[in-house]
Each structure stands twice: as structure tokens, then as C-alpha cells.
Amino acid sequence: MRDSAVARRIAAILMPLAFIAAVVILWSLASRIFKIPSYLLPSPEEIAQRIAKDWRSLVQETGYTLLSVLLGFAMSVVIGVPLALMIVLNRTLERILMPVVVMSQTVPKVAIAPILIIWLGFGLLPKIAITFLITFFPIVVSTAVGLKSVELDMLDLVRSMGAGRLKLVLRVRMPHALPNIFAGLKIAICLAVVGAIVGEFVGSDNGLGYLLLTSAGSLDGPLTWAALIILVAMGVVLFSIVGFIERLVIPWHVSVRGSEIATFQH
Amino acid sequence: MIVPHAADGVGTISVADVSLVYPSRRATVQALQGISLKAGQGEFVSVVGPSGCGKSTLLKIIAGLLMPTTGSVMVDGAPVRGPGGNVGIVFQSPLLMAWRTVLQNVLLQVEIRGLRVSDYRERALQLLDLVGLKGFEHSYPHELSGGMQQRVGLCRALIHDPPLLMMDEPFGALDAMTREQMNVELQRVWLQSRKTVLFITHSISEAIFLGDRVVVMSPRPGRLLADIAVDFERPRALDGLIGTSRFAELSRQIRGHLNAASAVE
Numbered sequence: 001m002r003d004s005a006v007a008r009r010i011a012a013i014l015m016p017l018a019f020i021a022a023v024v025i026l027w028s029l030a031s032r033i034f035k036i037p038s039y040l041l042p043s044p045e046e047i048a049q050r051i052a053k054d055w056r057s058l059v060q061e062t063g064y065t066l067l068s069v070l071l072g073f074a075m076s077v078v079i080g081v082p083l084a085l086m087i088v089l090n091r092t093l094e095r096i097l098m099p100v101v102v103m104s105q106t107v108p109k110v111a112i113a114p115i116l117i118i119w120l121g122f123g124l125l126p127k128i129a130i131t132f133l134i135t136f137f138p139i140v141v142s143t144a145v146g147l148k149s150v151e152l153d154m155l156d157l158v159r160s161m162g163a164g165r166l167k168l169v170l171r172v173r174m175p176h177a178l179p180n181i182f183a184g185l186k187i188a189i190c191l192a193v194v195g196a197i198v199g200e201f202v203g204s205d206n207g208l209g210y211l212l213l214t215s216a217g218s219l220d221g222p223l224t225w226a227a228l229i230i231l232v233a234m235g236v237v238l239f240s241i242v243g244f245i246e247r248l249v250i251p252w253h254v255s256v257r258g259s260e261i262a263t264f265q266h
Numbered sequence: 267m268i269v270p271h272a273a274d275g276v277g278t279i280s281v282a283d284v285s286l287v288y289p290s291r292r293a294t295v296q297a298l299q300g301i302s303l304k305a306g307q308g309e310f311v312s313v314v315g316p317s318g319c320g321k322s323t324l325l326k327i328i329a330g331l332l333m334p335t336t337g338s339v340m341v342d343g344a345p346v347r348g349p350g351g352n353v354g355i356v357f358q359s360p361l362l363m364a365w366r367t368v369l370q371n372v373l374l375q376v377e378i379r380g381l382r383v384s385d386y387r388e389r390a391l392q393l394l395d396l397v398g399l400k401g402f403e404h405s406y407p408h409e410l411s412g413g414m415q416q417r418v419g420l421c422r423a424l425i426h427d428p429p430l431l432m433m434d435e436p437f438g439a440l441d442a443m444t445r446e447q448m449n450v451e452l453q454r455v456w457l458q459s460r461k462t463v464l465f466i467t468h469s470i471s472e473a474i475f476l477g478d479r480v481v482v483m484s485p486r487p488g489r490l491l492a493d494i495a496v497d498f499e500r501p502r503a504l505d506g507l508i509g510t511s512r513f514a515e516l517s518r519q520i521r522g523h524l525n526a527a528s529a530v531e
Contacts (some may be wrong), residue, residue, distance in 0.1 A: 095340050160329050162350025163377040170376065175365045203439050252406045 010105025043219040047229065050222035058211075062230055065196050065207040068124055069238070070129020073192040076139045079132075084143035085169065105137035109195060113202035127199030127207070134195035135188035142187070147173045179253045182246040189242050193235040198206065206235075276342060277353075277429030279305040279328060284337030286323055296487035297323045301323030301337070303481060304492065307429075308460040311497075312477030314470055314520060320488030321466045322358075325434050328464065329355055341430060348378075354423030357434040360415035362407040368394065369403040372421045379426060386425055393421040396455060405420065413444040420455070431456075432464045436501075437472070446504060449475055457501060470520050475507060484522055484527040490524040 002157040024044050030036065031043035038046060052059060083101075087094045109130050150173055158172050200209025208227045213225035246258050280476050281303040297320045305311045305323040315321050326332040328339055339346045341353070354375070362371045372390045374384050394403055397417040407415055416436060425430060437445045449472055456463060467473050473480045474496055482492040496516060498507060507513050 133443070152362070153357055153359065154361050154363075155333050157355070157357060158325070158374075158378060159349045160331055160353070160355050161375055162380075163378045167378060171374075172363075175363065250365065252408065254408065257408075 017258070038221040038241060039219040040221065042225055046222045047225050051226045051230075054223070054226070058226065058230060061211050062234065064124075065193075065200065065209065066234065068127035068131055068196040068199065069189075069192045069234070070122050071124075071232070072128045073131045073135050073189060075128065076089050076135040076187070076192075080136055080139040081143050084140045085147060085173075087140070087144050088147040088173070089165075089169070090105060099135055101140050104133050106135070109134055109198050110202070113199055116199075117203040119159070122205075126203070127196050131192045131195035134191045134198075137183045138187045138191065139181075139184045142180045142184025143177060146177025148178075150176045171238055179255060182242065182250065186239060186243050186246075189244060190235050193231065193238070197231065216248040271339065275309040276322075277431075278307055278341040278342055279303065279306075279430065279462065279464065281324075281328065282338045282340075284324070284327060284334040284339060286327065287335045287480055288327065298327075299487040299489050301488065301490055301491070303493075305464060307462055309477060310456060310463045310478045312473035312480045313464065313466045313483060313523075314468060314473045314480055314524070315334045315483030315488065316485050316524065317468060319483045319485050321468075321483060322434050324483075324488065325355070325464065325466060326430050327352060329432060352397050352426075352428045353430045353432060354426065354428040355420050356416075356423045356431070356436040358417040358438055360407070360412070362415055362418055364407055366416050367404045367406055368399065368410070371407070371418055372425050375422050375425045382425065390421065390425055393424055394418070397421060397451060403407075413448065416440065417451075418450070420452075424455070428457075428461070430462045430464070432466075434466045435468065436465075437466075440481070445469075445472070450504065452476065453501060470517050471508065471513075473520070474513060474516050474520075475502060475504065480516070480520060480521045484524075491527055492520070496518060 028044050030199075031041065035122040036043075042050075083097065112133070113126065113130055116129050120126040120129060140173055147169075154172060154176075155168060163171065196207070197209040197212070201213055204210045207233050211227040212224060212231075215227065250256055263265060280502050281301055284294065284298055284301045286298040287294050289295075301324060303311075303324075309323045313321055313324070323332065325332050328341065328346065330346045330351055332340075341351055362368075363374065366374065369387075369390055370520070372394065376383055376386045391403060395437060396401060396418060399414060399417055399421075402410065402414070407418070410418070416439075419436070425435075437448045440448060453476060463476075465476055470480075477496050480492075480496060481490060482494070483489065494516065498512070
């Protein structure tokens with residue numbers, strides 16, 4: 001890598017970190033200067049102390065939430081991508097299935113959560129169900145758009161080589177759809193975190209959502225904010241992982257490789 | 267569809283009274299009307315016509331991508347029933363797969379046809395070298411200019427050594443200089459293998475420079491207006507041709523047919 005490329009990579013990581021550090025410092029100063037009470041807005045030091053003290057239970061609850069996030073997300077991908085393919089290839093299926101997909105999006109998850117708990121109990125299942133419902137729509141729609149939006153000329157070209165339907169799907173539609181699929185995955189992974197928390201809010205005695213609810217209820221500022229910060233960090237890390245996989249899988253796409261012109265800017 | 271080995275067939279085309287009518291929103295559209303056309307082995311046939319006259323439709327019918335409403339099409343004496351025949355096609359835009367390298371794009375042709383890729387790798391590299399793309403085998407399409415991408419498309423159409431090559435305004439999107447270069451390139455490549463070529467263009471001078479014959483099509487519904495022989499010797503040089511009176515004569519003939527047909531509109 002050239003020096004300027006290395007420098008840019010380092011800057012890309014350091015700048016957000018520097019920004020966060022600045023926010024933390026300002027926050028700490030504000031807490032001290034304005035003597036903000038702990039239950040309203042704890043100082044960063046208090047939160048850090050609390051994380052250090054309760055780290056074992058925090059890790060456990062984080063693991064619980066992470067499990068429903070990942071399982072619900074995985075379910076959406078495993079069911080959603082093939083479904084999108086079916087919708088694109090078959091008009092009748094599109095007419096039957098699309099309304100169902102749209103409904104999965106418009107049904108208010110907060111309202112349906114109690115029903116899911118009655119059906120599925122208090123364990124992990126209803127959370128996975130909600131996470132699935134919230135991630136299903138973005139994944140199906142973005143995949144379908146990607147699969148559908150192949151230039152007709154490109155399909156003609158490959159057909160003229162003797163390709164049948166299967167080859168057209170595997171060699172043309174799927175690779176073409178990958179950038180769209182990843183866009184859907186990035187949106188979905190962030191929504192998945194929201195979905196898991198909604199499920200935990202409604203009925204749970206595990207997870208970061210449960211911690212948030214109980215600690216807020218008992219005005220335990222440091223614990224509330226600790227759970228919140230871990231939650232936000234979880235979303236950011238998961239998003240970054242998807243982005244990283246995207247860079248590996250579709251390095252050729254303009255959204256991943258960036259503008260060539262930008263490399264000449266300082 | 268299993269494609270016979272490239273050595274089979276000689277690339278002759280026989281189009282008999284082909285018409286294409288298709289329904290559109292308002293009424294039915296007649297794209298082609300009673301087209302009859304023959305191309306013999308090793309002939310370079312240029313097809314000239316205004317935009318929308320159905321030239322691309324005719325190519326797609328010969329390729330088996332579209333079925334004519336009436337008439338028959340035969341390639342190498344066998345009726346065309348669907349796509350996948352022993353032909354190489356170059357479209358108007360390069361249509362390269364952005365997720366494949368140049369080399370992988372060229373080899374797509376043999377992959378789809380179910381041939382063994384390793385057998386054709388060497389030939390792909392040779393073809394890329396022949397069109398001046400040595401060193402770009404592992405580049406991605408976005409790193410290439412339009413003209414370079416179109417040359418990759420040409421290699422892709424030639425990799426399986428088809429006896430018939432069809433090109434639909436392949437140089438239309440290029441600037442005039444590159445276009446002239448590509449015409450010379452194409453002649454050079456063609457002279458090495460003498461395939462049967464059906465070359466669609468709306469440039470009269472390009473049609474005359476490249477073709478053994480120039481077939482003139484009318485505006486929609488596309489009919490054949492004329493089939494003019496071009497008897498310049500090969501290899502042809504741009505300079506030696508364009509200025510000559512014979513060239514001007516041919517251009518006038520062709521333009522005359524086109525103007526007469528559009529005047530009727």
C-alpha cells in the first residue's frame with residue numbers, strides 16, 4: 001500500500017475515535033461543572049466503573065441479546081433471499097407473496113410483541129420472531145430489486161450463449177444483486193438490534209433490554225447508560241462486520257472501491 | 267442446449283420472408299416485413315438502416331432470441347429454434363460483467379456453453395493480445411475505457427471460434443477516432459479467420475469500408491431496399507478508399523435508397 005493510502009486508512013479509524021474521545025471529555029467536564037445528578041446523566045467515569053464492576057452480568061445479558069439479534073437476522077436472510085428470487089422469477093408468486101412481505105413491515109412490532117409472547121412463551125423465541133419480522137422486509141425488497149434490475153441486454157447476451165434459466169440466475173442475477181443485498185443487510189442488522197430490544201422490553205428477564213428497563217425503573221443511571229452504550233456499540237460493530245464482509249465479497253463495486261478521483265485529494 | 271464443436275458449420279445464413287409483428291400498448295407494431303437475406307461462407311455483410319428500422323430485431327431473430335411471426339431462418343442449413351447456436355455476438359454496449367475480470371469475461375462464453383474453460387484459456391489470452399489488451403487480463407471492466415471494453419466483447423464473441431459473427435452497431439458509442447481504429451482492427455482480425463460476419467451499422471462509410479455487400483433497410487416496418495456489392499480489394503485502407511469516386515458513388519446509391527424510403531413516410 002502506498003503511504004498516502006496507509007495514512008488514509010489510519011485517519012479513517014482514528015478520526016471517529018478522536019471524535020468519541022472529545023465527546024467523552026466534554027461530557028465528563030459538563031457532568032462535573034453542572035453537577036448533573038447520577039440518575040439524570042451519569043458521568044463517563046461512573047459508567048466505566050459500573051461496567052467494570054458488573055462486567056460478568058453485562059456480558060451474559062449482552063450474549064442473550066446478541067443471540068436473538070443474530071438468529072432473527074439469519075432467519076431473515078435464509079428465508080428472505082430465496083423468497084425474493086421466487087418473487088422475481090414468477091409473476092403469480094409475486095402477487096401472492098409481496099403483500100405478505102409488506103405486511104411484515106407494516107405490522108407494529110411493539111403491538112404484536114405481547115401476542116408473540118402469548119404464543120411463543122417468555123424465552124428466546126418471541127425475540128427471534130420480532131427480530132425476524134423487523135429485518136425481513138428490507139432484505140427481501142433490496143434483494144428483489146437487485147435481482148430484477150439486470151439489463152435486459154445482459155440477459156439476452158447470456159441467453160445467446162445458450163444459458164437456461166438456472167444459469168441466468170446463478171451467473172447473472174445473483175452476482176448483479178450482491179451490492180443491493182448488502183445494502184439490505186446493513187439496514188437489517190441495525191434494525192435487528194432494535195427488534196431484539198423491543199422483544200425484551202415487552203417480556204423478558206434476560207438481555208440488555210431487560211437491564212435497560214429495570215435499571216431505568218429503579219433510576220440506576222450508570223447501569224442504564226452502561227447497557228445503552230453497549231447496545232449502541234453492538235449495533236456499530238455488527239454493521240462494521242457486514243461492511244467488512246461486503247468489501248471482501250464485492251471489491252469491484254463502485255460503492256465499495258470509492259471514487260478514483262478521491263485518491264488525489266489530501 | 268449443447269453446442270456442436272466450433273469446427274462444425276460454416277456460418278451461412280438464410281433468412282426467408284421473415285416478418286415480425288408484436289402487440290404494443292396502442293396497436294400492433296410491424297417491426298420487420300418480408301425480409302429475405304442470404305449470407306455465404308466467409309462473407310462480410312453490412313446492414314445499414316435508420317434507427318428503429320428493425321436491424322437489431324433481425325439480428326436477434328437470426329440469433330434465436332426472438333421468434334419471427336412469419337418466415338424462416340436457417341443457419342448452416344438448419345432451422346434456428348432458439349438461442350445458443352454456434353454464433354458469436356457483439357452488442358451495442360460491451361455488457362461486461364462488472365464482477366468478473368477481463369479474462370473471466372472472455373471465458374464466460376465457454377463457461378455458459380459447457381465447454382472446458384482450461385482448454386480455452388490460452389486462446390483467450392491470445393485474443394486479448396490480438397486486440398491490444400495485453401496486460402489487462404486481470405483488470406476489472408471499470409478500469410477500462412469504452413473502446414477497450416468493446417474489444418473485450420469482441421474477444422468474448424470469438425473465443426469459441428464460431429463460424430458466424432454478428433455485430434450490432436458495436437462501435438456506435440465510441441468517438442470517431444476510436445471508431446476508425448476499431449474498423450481497421452476488425453478488418454485485420456477478420457482477414458485472419460474469414461468468418462461469416464453480419465455487421466449492423468448506421469454509418470454508411472463504415473458499412474462500405476468493411477463489407478463485401480451492403481444491405482440497405484428501410485425505416486419501420488423494416489424492408490430490404492437494396493443489396494449492393496462492394497468490390498474493393500482487401501486489405502482496405504481508410505485513406506485509399508474514402509476519397510475515391512467509387513466510394514462516393516456507392517455512398518450516393520445507399521443514401522439515395524435511404525432518402526427515398528424515408529421520403530415516403
